[in-house]
Amino acid sequence: MSVLKTENATMRFGGVVAVENLNLQLEKGEIVAIIGPNGAGKTTAFNMITGVYTPTEGKIFVAAKEDEETLIDITGRRPDRITSLGIARTFQNIRLFGQMTVLENVLLASHLRLKSKFFGAVIGWPHYHKEEKQMRIHAMELLERVGLAEFWDEQATSLPYGKQRRLEIARALATEPSILLLDEPAAGMNPKETLELTEFVRNIRDEFQLSILLIEHHMQIVMDISDRIYVLDFGKTIASGTPAEIQANERVIDAYLGVADDD
Amino acid sequence: MNQLENRNAYMGLAGRMSKKRRRNVTLTIVFLMLLGAFIYCASKGFVLGTYEIRILRLCGVYSIAALSMNLVNGFTGQFSLGQAGFMAMGAYVTSLLIIPAAQKAAIYYVHPIVPWLKDVQIPFLFALLIGGLVSALCAFLIGFPVLRLRGDYLAIATLGFSEIIRIILTNAIPVTNGSLGLKNIPNTANLWWTTIVTAVVIIFLLRMMKTSYGRAFKAIRDDDIAAEAMGISLFKHKMIAFVIGGFLAGISGGLLGSVVGAITPNYFRFTLAYEILLIVVLGGMGSITGSVIGACIVTIAKEKLRFLDAGMNLGFVKIPPIDGMRMLVFSLLLMIIILFYRRGLFGSREFSWNGLFRIIRRIGAWFGRLFRRRGHPEGGADA
Ligand SMILES: Nc1ncnc2c1ncn2[C@@H]1O[C@H](COP(=O)(O)OP(=O)(O)OP(=O)(O)O)[C@@H](O)[C@H]1O
Numbered sequence: 001m002s003v004l005k006t007e008n009a010t011m012r013f014g015g016v017v018a019v020e021n022l023n024l025q026l027e028k029g030e031i032v033a034i035i036g037p038n039g040a041g042k043t044t045a046f047n048m049i050t051g052v053y054t055p056t057e058g059k060i061f062v063a064a065k066e067d068e069e070t071l072i073d074i075t076g077r078r079p080d081r082i083t084s085l086g087i088a089r090t091f092q093n094i095r096l097f098g099q100m101t102v103l104e105n106v107l108l109a110s111h112l113r114l115k116s117k118f119f120g121a122v123i124g125w126p127h128y129h130k131e132e133k134q135m136r137i138h139a140m141e142l143l144e145r146v147g148l149a150e151f152w153d154e155q156a157t158s159l160p161y162g163k164q165r166r167l168e169i170a171r172a173l174a175t176e177p178s179i180l181l182l183d184e185p186a187a188g189m190n191p192k193e194t195l196e197l198t199e200f201v202r203n204i205r206d207e208f209q210l211s212i213l214l215i216e217h218h219m220q221i222v223m224d225i226s227d228r229i230y231v232l233d234f235g236k237t238i239a240s241g242t243p244a245e246i247q248a249n250e251r252v253i254d255a256y257l258g259v260a261d262d263d
Numbered sequence: 264m265n266q267l268e269n270r271n272a273y274m275g276l277a278g279r280m281s282k283k284r285r286r287n288v289t290l291t292i293v294f295l296m297l298l299g300a301f302i303y304c305a306s307k308g309f310v311l312g313t314y315e316i317r318i319l320r321l322c323g324v325y326s327i328a329a330l331s332m333n334l335v336n337g338f339t340g341q342f343s344l345g346q347a348g349f350m351a352m353g354a355y356v357t358s359l360l361i362i363p364a365a366q367k368a369a370i371y372y373v374h375p376i377v378p379w380l381k382d383v384q385i386p387f388l389f390a391l392l393i394g395g396l397v398s399a400l401c402a403f404l405i406g407f408p409v410l411r412l413r414g415d416y417l418a419i420a421t422l423g424f425s426e427i428i429r430i431i432l433t434n435a436i437p438v439t440n441g442s443l444g445l446k447n448i449p450n451t452a453n454l455w456w457t458t459i460v461t462a463v464v465i466i467f468l469l470r471m472m473k474t475s476y477g478r479a480f481k482a483i484r485d486d487d488i489a490a491e492a493m494g495i496s497l498f499k500h501k502m503i504a505f506v507i508g509g510f511l512a513g514i515s516g517g518l519l520g521s522v523v524g525a526i527t528p529n530y531f532r533f534t535l536a537y538e539i540l541l542i543v544v545l546g547g548m549g550s551i552t553g554s555v556i557g558a559c560i561v562t563i564a565k566e567k568l569r570f571l572d573a574g575m576n577l578g579f580v581k582i583p584p585i586d587g588m589r590m591l592v593f594s595l596l597l598m599i600i601i602l603f604y605r606r607g608l609f610g611s612r613e614f615s616w617n618g619l620f621r622i623i624r625r626i627g628a629w630f631g632r633l634f635r636r637r638g639h640p641e642g643g644a645d646a
Pocket residue numbers: 013016017018036037038039040041042043044045092
C-alpha cells in the first residue's frame with residue numbers, strides 16, 4: 001500500500017529540467033533511497049513533495065493519516081499544510097534555527113500540533129500549560145532518542161555538524177510525521193556516526209512507524225539500508241529496483257556508481 | 264546540576280526552592296516599589312518639574328512604539344515601517360473620543376465637525392483601547408496584501424500605507440480637522456498612565472515570547488523556509504505579530520496625543536517611523552529591554568540636543584539655526600550604529616538580575632585586579 005506517490009512529476013527552472021517525469025512510490029514502512037550524481041534533481045524532488053516548489057507538470061499524492069486507503073492530491077499545497085499531513089524533512093544544507101536552543105528547535109516543530117489559541121497561550125490558560133508540558137516532555141524524549149539530551153540548552157548552531165544532523169532529525173520527528181524525507185543525513189558525520197546511521201534510521205522507522213525516503217551519496221549506507229532505490233541522472237529516472245538490481249545495472253554503473261564511489 | 268533541577272530547567276519551571284529566584288523576586292518587588300514611590304513623588308512635584316516629567320512620559324510612549332516595531336521587525340524578522348501610520352490612527356481615534364464636546368466646536372472653527380462625533384466623550388482607558396483596536400483592524404486589513412511581500416518590498420509597502428493614512432487624515436477635514444490637527448487634547452496620560460501601560464505591554468510581550476507562538480515568530484525570523492517546513496503557517500504568524508504590533512502602535516499613539524496635547528497629520532510623517540527604527544536598532548533588534556532603554560536614551564537625548572537646532576558658535580565657525588539639525592545628528596548616529604555596532608546595546612538579550620550580578624562581579628574582579636597590580640608592582644607578571 002503506497003503512502004506516497006508521484007505521477008510524472010516534472011520541475012522546470014527556465015530551460016533547465018531539474019526533474020523529469022518522476023514516478024516514485026513509497027510503500028508503508030519502506031526505506032527507499034534516491035541516488036544520483038550532483039545536480040541530478042534529488043533535492044528538487046524533495047522540494048516538490050514538500051511543497052517548496054509546485055511541480056510544473058504531474059501530481060503528488062499522499063495517503064491520508066486516518067484512512068490510508070485514500071490518496072490525497074497534495075500538488076502545489078503550502079509546505080506547512082503538507083507537513084501537517086504527516087510529511088517531515090531534513091535539509092541537505094542544515095537549516096536549524098540559529099538563535100534558538102537545541103530544545104527550542106525541537107519544541108518549535110510541535111507547534112503545528114498545538115491546540116491552544118494565541119491569547120490562551122499568552123494568558124497562560126491551564127490547557128496551554130498542559131500542552132506546553134507535554135511538548136517539553138516529548139521534545140526531551142526525542143532529544144534523548146537521538147542522543148542530544150545533554151545539549152538541550154545549547155545554541156543549536158554551536159553543535160558539531162553530525163549532531164546538527166541528528167537534531168534536524170529530532171526536529172522533523174517532533175512534527176509527528178508518517179513519512180520522513182532525509183536529504184543526505186550522513187554528510188558531515190564522522191565515520192563512527194556514519195556507521196551508526198544505518199541502524200539508527202532503521203530503528204526510528206520501527207519506533208515511529210515511518211516510511212522513509214532518503215537521499216544519500218554514501219553507497220555503503222544506501223545499499224545496506226534501502227529496500228528499494230531510484231537512480232536519477234539529469235532529472236531522468238534511469239533505474240529503480242532493489243540494491244542488488246541497482247548494483248548490477250549497466251546504466252547506473254556508467255552514469256554514477258563507477259565514478260562517484262570514491263567519495 | 265542535579266537531576267531535579269535539570270528537569271525543572273528544561274520543563275521551563277523555575278525551581279521554587281531556588282535561593283537565587285527568591286532573591287530576584289525580592290529585588291523585582293523592591294524595584295517596583297521604588298519606581299512607584301518615584302512616580303508618586305514626581306507627580307506631587309517633589310523631585311521633577313513638569314518639563315522633565317513630560318520627557319519621562321514620552322519615554323513610555325516611545326518605548327511602546329519601539330516595542331511594537333521590535334515585535335514585527337526584531338522578533339518576527341519582517342521589515343515593516345508602517346508604525347507612524349498606526350500611531351496616527353491610534354492618536355486620532357483616542358483624541359477624538361476624549362476631547363470634550365465644548366472644545367470640539369472651538370477646534371473645528373474652519374469646518375464644523377461631523378455630527379456623529381460632536382458629542383462623543385468616553386473614559387480615557389476605553390478611548391485608548393478603541394484607538395488600539397482600530398489600528399489593529401487597519402493592520403489586519405493591509406496585512407493581507409503586504410505580508411506576502413518580503414524584505415525591502417514589505418518596507419516600501421508599509422511606508423506607503425503610512426503615508427496614505429497621513430494623506431487621509433489631512434483631507435478628511437470634517438472628521439480630523441485636516442492639516443490644522445487636533446488640540447486641547449485632555450492631558451489624562453500622566454506618568455502613572457504611561458508607566459503602567461508600558462509595564463503591561465512589557466509583561467505581555469515577555470510572556471508572549473515565551474510561548475509556543477513566540478518561538479514560532481523567532482523561527483520565522485531565523486529561517487522562514489525551515490519554519491514553514493516544520494508546519495508553521497508563515498502568513499498566520501506574521502499576521503498575528505503584525506496585528507499585535509498595530510494594536511501596540513495605536514496605543515502608543517493614543518498616549519502620545521494625550522501627552523503632547525496637540526497633534527497634526529504632519530506629526531506622523533515617515534521621520535517618526537525612522538526615529539522609532541533608530542530606537543529599535545540602538546537598543547537591539549529582538550530585545551525588549553533594548554527597546555525600552557533605547558527609547559529613553561533617544562527621547563532624552565532629543566530634548567537635551569535641542570540646542571543643536573538653535574545654531575552654534577564653535578569659535579572658528581558659526582552654524583546658523585537650522586531646523587532639523589538634531590535629526591541630522593540622529594541620522595549620523597543611526598549610520599554609525601549600523602556600520603560598527605549592528606547588534607545594538609543589547610543584541611537580542613534581555614535584562615535579568617542574574618545578568619546584572621554577573622556584570623557587577625566582573626567589574627568587581629576588574630577593580631580587584633587593578634588594585635592588586637598597584638599593590639605588588641613586581642608581581643604583575645600577567646600585565
Ligand atoms: N531554485 C532553482 N532555480 C533554478 N535552478 C535550480 C533551482 N533548484 C535547483 N536547480 C537546478 O536543478 C538541478 C537539480 O538540482 P538539485 O539540487 O535537485 O540536485 P541534487 O540532485 O540535489 O544535487 P546534489 O547532490 O548536489 O545535492 C540543478 O541543475 C540545479 O542547478
